[in-house]
Amino acid sequence: MSGGGEDMVLHIDAAEVRYGTVRAVDGVSASLGRGETLGVLGESGCGKSTLAQAILRLVPLAGGAIRVRGFDVGSGRGAGERQYRRDVQMVFQDPQSSFNPAMRVADIIAEPLAVQGIGDRAERRERAIALAGAVGLPAARIDSFPHEFSGGQRQRIAIARALALEPALLVLDEPTSALDLSVQGQILNLLLELQRARGLSYVLISHNVAVVRHLADRVIVMYGGQVVEEGAAGEVLSAPRHPYTQALLSAVPEVDGPDFLEAIVAADELAAHPSGGCRYAARCPLAGPECARDQQLLALEDGGSWRVRCWRAAPGGSPE
Numbered sequence: 001m002s003g004g005g006e007d008m009v010l011h012i013d014a015a016e017v018r019y020g021t022v023r024a025v026d027g028v029s030a031s032l033g034r035g036e037t038l039g040v041l042g043e044s045g046c047g048k049s050t051l052a053q054a055i056l057r058l059v060p061l062a063g064g065a066i067r068v069r070g071f072d073v074g075s076g077r078g079a080g081e082r083q084y085r086r087d088v089q090m091v092f093q094d095p096q097s098s099f100n101p102a103m104r105v106a107d108i109i110a111e112p113l114a115v116q117g118i119g120d121r122a123e124r125r126e127r128a129i130a131l132a133g134a135v136g137l138p139a140a141r142i143d144s145f146p147h148e149f150s151g152g153q154r155q156r157i158a159i160a161r162a163l164a165l166e167p168a169l170l171v172l173d174e175p176t177s178a179l180d181l182s183v184q185g186q187i188l189n190l191l192l193e194l195q196r197a198r199g200l201s202y203v204l205i206s207h208n209v210a211v212v213r214h215l216a217d218r219v220i221v222m223y224g225g226q227v228v229e230e231g232a233a234g235e236v237l238s239a240p241r242h243p244y245t246q247a248l249l250s251a252v253p254e255v256d257g258p259d260f261l262e263a264i265v266a267a268d269e270l271a272a273h274p275s276g277g278c279r280y281a282a283r284c285p286l287a288g289p290e291c292a293r294d295q296q297l298l299a300l301e302d303g304g305s306w307r308v309r310c311w312r313a314a315p316g317g318s319p320e
């Protein structure tokens, strides 16, 4: 893990987002250095997309702070807003829905440049061709329309567009969930390649343990709007300590599938009424009376970065 300082690209400090009484993101903290990937893992309703939206300033913070290379996303104050708009870009699960179907691929990729008034038409086209090459799209097809491409190629188009402004941080929201299994690996490897070549940082939002394992350096596991476990992805995902992470890992097949989401009840209702105590207790096979108390995120070792919101996992096994 990288420390603080100038290499820190993203810093999330006790971020809160509410929809009415629903605490969709409830005191989440995390940070991300240059060239690193933070996995955000959890099933539908745990708040991971809302966290992504908060980083992109698409929903307001009700508390805490998010900083991208020093820019305070919550208040929007201070210098650097223009740079922030360039620094953070998003790749969605279904790129098709974010493409204008009447636009040709070259124009789609160059669109962020046009919006920012960067370069003239010919320069933007040059840039789009270079970006298409960087993501493995054939230059000969740059004047085709997005519907003429396969799902995997469309995701390459979306990635090229996201890179147009030379961002520092990509927020990847289920970037391969809509793709065939054989294509998922290709896109994940492309993301790794681009990260290494460009020093990109990724926030990877996914319910898929295999995808997070493939890409993430660190992971936060979310349940009911809270982080329940965090640490180095390799450690957390091979020997999880929180009963929820353990359930996620045992339920997950190697591939994406609807059964997985059905296997674990959605956390929506929990976010809606966060009574005291562990939010996972109602579903936890290990729950006992101690779990009625609020649980803190506790380091497994003094000063360590592997932290678990479960008194059973904490040193000494005390509920507080």
Ligand SMILES: Nc1ncnc2c1ncn2[C@@H]1O[C@H](COP(=O)(O)OP(=O)(O)OP(=O)(O)O)[C@@H](O)[C@H]1O
Pocket (backbone or CB within 6 Å): 019, 022, 023, 024, 042, 043, 044, 045, 046, 047, 048, 049, 050, 051, 267, 268, 269, 271, 272
């Ligand atoms: N616009 C909204 N208005 C009200 N509640 C919302 C809104 N968006 C999300 N929520 C609620 O906030 C909580 C977190 O939702 P969020 O979409 O962030 O979770 P998620 O883990 O990304 O799930 P998914 O993968 O299904 O998008 C859920 O309880 C959800 O019902």
